[in-house]
Amino acid sequence: MIAARAGDRHAFAALVEREGPAAVRLARRILGSAADAEDAAQDAFIRAWRDLPRLRDAGRWPAWFRRLVVRAALDGARRSRRGPQIVSAEVGDPAAPDSTARLAERDRVLQALASLPVGERAVLVLRYGEDLEVPDVADALSIPLGTAKSRIHRALRRLRAQLGDES
Amino acid sequence: MEERLRDTFRSEAARPLPPGFADRVVERLPDRAVGPGSRLRLVGALAAALALGAVLGGSVVLRLTMPPSPGQPSQSPLTSAPATATVGIDGFYGDGIPKVIDGEAVLRPSEASLRVATATDDTPFLVGGWYRTWVGGCLLLPSPPPPPPLRCAGGILSEGAEAPRAAPLRSDQLRLAIDRVAPPSGAVVLRVHTRDPRAAECVPASRAACERQVVVDQVVWTPADSSIAHANGPHDLLLRVERNTVSRAIIDADLVLPAFSLYGDGMVVWLEEQRLRTAHLDEAAVQGLLRRASEAIPMGELRLGPYARAEPGTTVTTFRLTTASGGRHVSVYAIEDPQQAADATVVERLRALDDDLRRRVVDFSSDNRSNARSFAPSLYRIVVRQQPGIDTQRPRYPGWPWPDRPWDRLAERAGDTARVGEVTAAEVRALGPGGEAILSRTFDGPGDTELVLFARPLLPDEVAAGLGIRQVVTGGAIYTEGAYSYVELSEASRPSDAEPSYRWRRQLRGAIDFGALHLPAGRYRVVSYQRPCAAACPWLDAPRDRCEATFELAAGATAEAVVVLRPTEGCSIELSGASGARLRVRAGT
Numbered sequence: 001m002i003a004a005r006a007g008d009r010h011a012f013a014a015l016v017e018r019e020g021p022a023a024v025r026l027a028r029r030i031l032g033s034a035a036d037a038e039d040a041a042q043d044a045f046i047r048a049w050r051d052l053p054r055l056r057d058a059g060r061w062p063a064w065f066r067r068l069v070v071r072a073a074l075d076g077a078r079r080s081r082r083g084p085q086i087v088s089a090e091v092g093d094p095a096a097p098d099s100t101a102r103l104a105e106r107d108r109v110l111q112a113l114a115s116l117p118v119g120e121r122a123v124l125v126l127r128y129g130e131d132l133e134v135p136d137v138a139d140a141l142s143i144p145l146g147t148a149k150s151r152i153h154r155a156l157r158r159l160r161a162q163l164g165d166e167s
Numbered sequence: 168m169e170e171r172l173r174d175t176f177r178s179e180a181a182r183p184l185p186p187g188f189a190d191r192v193v194e195r196l197p198d199r200a201v202g203p204g205s206r207l208r209l210v211g212a213l214a215a216a217l218a219l220g221a222v223l224g225g226s227v228v229l230r231l232t233m234p235p236s237p238g239q240p241s242q243s244p245l246t247s248a249p250a251t252a253t254v255g256i257d258g259f260y261g262d263g264i265p266k267v268i269d270g271e272a273v274l275r276p277s278e279a280s281l282r283v284a285t286a287t288d289d290t291p292f293l294v295g296g297w298y299r300t301w302v303g304g305c306l307l308l309p310s311p312p313p314p315p316p317l318r319c320a321g322g323i324l325s326e327g328a329e330a331p332r333a334a335p336l337r338s339d340q341l342r343l344a345i346d347r348v349a350p351p352s353g354a355v356v357l358r359v360h361t362r363d364p365r366a367a368e369c370v371p372a373s374r375a376a377c378e379r380q381v382v383v384d385q386v387v388w389t390p391a392d393s394s395i396a397h398a399n400g401p402h403d404l405l406l407r408v409e410r411n412t413v414s415r416a417i418i419d420a421d422l423v424l425p426a427f428s429l430y431g432d433g434m435v436v437w438l439e440e441q442r443l444r445t446a447h448l449d450e451a452a453v454q455g456l457l458r459r460a461s462e463a464i465p466m467g468e469l470r471l472g473p474y475a476r477a478e479p480g481t482t483v484t485t486f487r488l489t490t491a492s493g494g495r496h497v498s499v500y501a502i503e504d505p506q507q508a509a510d511a512t513v514v515e516r517l518r519a520l521d522d523d524l525r526r527r528v529v530d531f532s533s534d535n536r537s538n539a540r541s542f543a544p545s546l547y548r549i550v551v552r553q554q555p556g557i558d559t560q561r562p563r564y565p566g567w568p569w570p571d572r573p574w575d576r577l578a579e580r581a582g583d584t585a586r587v588g589e590v591t592a593a594e595v596r597a598l599g600p601g602g603e604a605i606l607s608r609t610f611d612g613p614g615d616t617e618l619v620l621f622a623r624p625l626l627p628d629e630v631a632a633g634l635g636i637r638q639v640v641t642g643g644a645i646y647t648e649g650a651y652s653y654v655e656l657s658e659a660s661r662p663s664d665a666e667p668s669y670r671w672r673r674q675l676r677g678a679i680d681f682g683a684l685h686l687p688a689g690r691y692r693v694v695s696y697q698r699p700c701a702a703a704c705p706w707l708d709a710p711r712d713r714c715e716a717t718f719e720l721a722a723g724a725t726a727e728a729v730v731v732l733r734p735t736e737g738c739s740i741e742l743s744g745a746s747g748a749r750l751r752v753r754a755g756t
Contacts, residue, residue: 009196020192024188038185038188106174129172129176159168159172
């Protein structure tokens with residue numbers, strides 16, 4: 001990190017290798033498209049490279065870089081007219097054949113998520129996909145805490161409606 | 168709702184970065200001042216690259232390209248090899264021959280022929296293909312003959328594994344002069360040269376031919392240098408391609424036959440015009456198939472198609488790849504629907520892979536002089552469904568063919584009314600010719616019903632282990648009104664609250680033999696419980712006297728699970744022939 005901040009491309013490449021999978025995963029969850037997610041993650045890394053000299057405390061990297069990924073994903077969604085085209089997910093423990101019902105259940109949730117506005121999808125991804133506390137969600141999205149709370153509430157309500165789940 | 172969301176996200180497996188991702192990022196980095204110690208950090212980048220390479224695949228080398236930093240001399244691309252490989256390989260041709268070795272391009276025989284025609288000196292180059300010894304094309308006249316290595320060709324290098332045809336030579340074949348190095352038969356990359364200086368010793372009439380001889384200098388690569396590790400047992404599934412329809416996947420999962428299966432001992436079974444065919448491949452051919460599959464679908468890729476929205480009858484293509492001793496496993500689900508444009512790319516790759524694998528098997532088996540033949544299964548899975556009798560032209564046989572195994576004593580299947588069991592190939596043959604891999608027959612059932620039977624061949628991985636289940640009663644009290652005994656069998660990975668894979672139910676009358684099944688090797692769970700009759704059967708009370716056991720069934724194992732029941736006091740399950748058994752007894756529940 002320190003070497004990358006000083007301008008070492010090789011060190012930055014190692015950073016990309018280390019942080020890349022999580023960055024692409026976060027962007028994919030927000031965008032719903034693997035190709036768009038890779039573009040967004042690349043944009044985030046370019047911004048990180050450019051702004052890294054201004055990051056004085058290396059300990060703040062995770063939150064700082066997460067903000068860049070989220071911002072890049074939201075920018076990517078705005079640029080893209082088509083929105084999420086495919087909802088894709090990797091099934092955990094692929095050695096174990098999963099039941100079709102469970103696959104269908106995951107698919108239903110992902111499809112419902114894909115139908116939400118990107119801002120609402122992002123709060124749900126950060127809160128329940130990345131397991132962030134609400135203040136950290138607000139920080140990642142650079143929005144006030146109250147806005148984050150109300151957006152999560154609204155997104156959940158809309159998701160329930162999409163799934164026909166009133167519970 | 169919050170928990171459903173968490174479950175959905177949690178179910179995603181870790182996925183490595185797409186190949187070349189870091190390269191693309193680094194290429195786009197704007198200039199910045201270079202800090203001290205950047206050379207040292209190269210080690211970190213290389214270590215990360217190696218780690219990623221290990222994730223992506225044992226034999227594929229990760230190429231990390233670094234543009235030069237300001238003030239630094241231009242660097243060559245960094246190429247790192249996995250620890251087990253002796254050479255750095257970047258990509259493979261369709262027949263498993265490396266494209267680039269240690270940064271040097273490997274020509275195909277047809278390309279090498281062109282290079283030979285235009286060569287002006289003896290600069291060596293790499294050529295890769297399938298080598299066979301062949302002596303011919305000798306330059307004997309006029310005498311004196313050329314020096315030995317240039318006199319005759321000693322071998323032929325071909326593109327693809329099919330048997331070489333020496334005369335006339337095809338454009339994708341190259342004759343080789345053997346000097347001191349004799350290449351091994353099969354896939355190989357050779358360093359060769361032409362315009363050998365010894366051509367000067369040839370008489371003028373044959374000098375041009377002498378100069379065109381391609382002389383082998385060195386064997387640079389053979390499959391042993393970068394082979395993909397894999398399990399080698401006859402039941403170990405290395406590669407499988409499956410294509411199903413949505414409706415079949417859900418309703419008739421037991422009846423689906425994989426399109427293509429490759430096993431650790433080189434056996435291949437594939438579906439051809441609704442019949443199963445098989446061939447045995449040598450290790451070089453197995454390696455070729457594994458490489459082809461690895462390249463077609465990058466390791467770690469998995470897509471989950473929108474099953475819920477798919478119309479019944481829509482074709483779903485699934486792809487599964489297991490390599491490196493079963494350590495990696497990839498599944499791809501894609502819907503063959505023109506409206507799903509993004510999935511179409513995946514489907515196209517799967518189709519091309521499926522076609523290519525079959526073509527290769529035919530080529531390989533022909534090359535090995537062991538032509539493909541019909542697959543002869545030893546066992547069949549049977550699925551029986553009782554339904555109202557329908558008056559059709561379809562022939563109906565008078566009665567259930569196996570009276571010693573009544574159809575209603577077969578196992579029930581999860582979420583379905585059908586019964587499932589297995590019979591031998593001889594028993595299926597006795598039903599008469601079937602015509603297709605999956606045989607179907609309709610028999611008279613009880614009352615006005617008919618029994619529709621399907622018999623589907625079991626493949627080697629599906630019969631890797633055997634398990635028998637029975638129950639004995641020792642002591643305890645009695646269930647006054649009688650009871651029904653239940654046994655359930657599931658893969659251990661299946662959630663314990665999910666429907667079991669198999670369920671047997673019998674009226675409790677002393678010892679019960681629930682039957683036996685052949686299963687894939689793996690970890691399983693057996694659950695036993697009793698349902699006493701409530702006043703009078705068939706009204707039943709809630710389950711009680713429940714116990715369960717989880718155990719490992721290794722390939723080749725034959726195990727028996729014996730439920731020892733003490734009515735009203737509980738039960739236990741004794742296992743023989745299985746390993747890693749973990750018993751849980753819940754007495755009296």
